[in-house]
Amino acid sequence: MEYYEKQNFNQIWIKIISFISLLTGIATSILFIKESNYLIACLTFLPCFSIFIFFFIANLKVYISNNVIKYKFFPFNIKYKEIIINENISLDVIEYNPLSDFGGWGIRKNGNAKCYSTSGNFALRIKYKEGNNILLGTLKPDELKTYLDSIHIPI
Structure with a gap:
């Protein structure tokens, strides 16, 4: 006989904040790409994308x-x-x-x-x-x- 449980971050407010983080990263990256500043675009997008992914895989x-x-x-x-x-x-x-x-x-x-x-x-x-x-x-x-x-x- 065994017991098993798997939990995720299911709070709606966490999903909203992580989605806003992703959108912010995309928007600011687009602005930097328009200025041909690709390094700053990546450095802006990656942390925002990481936050978004973390709350969906944790x-x-x-x-x-x-x-x-x-x-x-x-x-x-x-x-x-x-x-x-x-x-x-x-x-x-x-x-x-x-x-x-x-x-x-x-x-x-x-x-x-x-x-x-x-x-x-x-x-x-x-x-x-x-x-x-x-x-x-x-x-x-x-x-x-x-x-x-x-x-x-x-x-």
């Missing part, structure tokens, strides 16, 4: 099986990071405020907690006995709780 994948949690936040993590489920950690599904707790979505750090999230305000909190926490965002908190119960992990 995603968080979380995979949980009986004894391991795997996650990656693409494009920053190409390979999955693994956490072995054992007596040194505890797991719980929590509701949190991404803006006030971590300053937004993405890969964020606040004190001894690191959060990976693309949207929403629920997360799987992985608490280590030494005090560090990792939060993995989830858009399916009830399904995740049910799964953790089914593999007999107390939450």
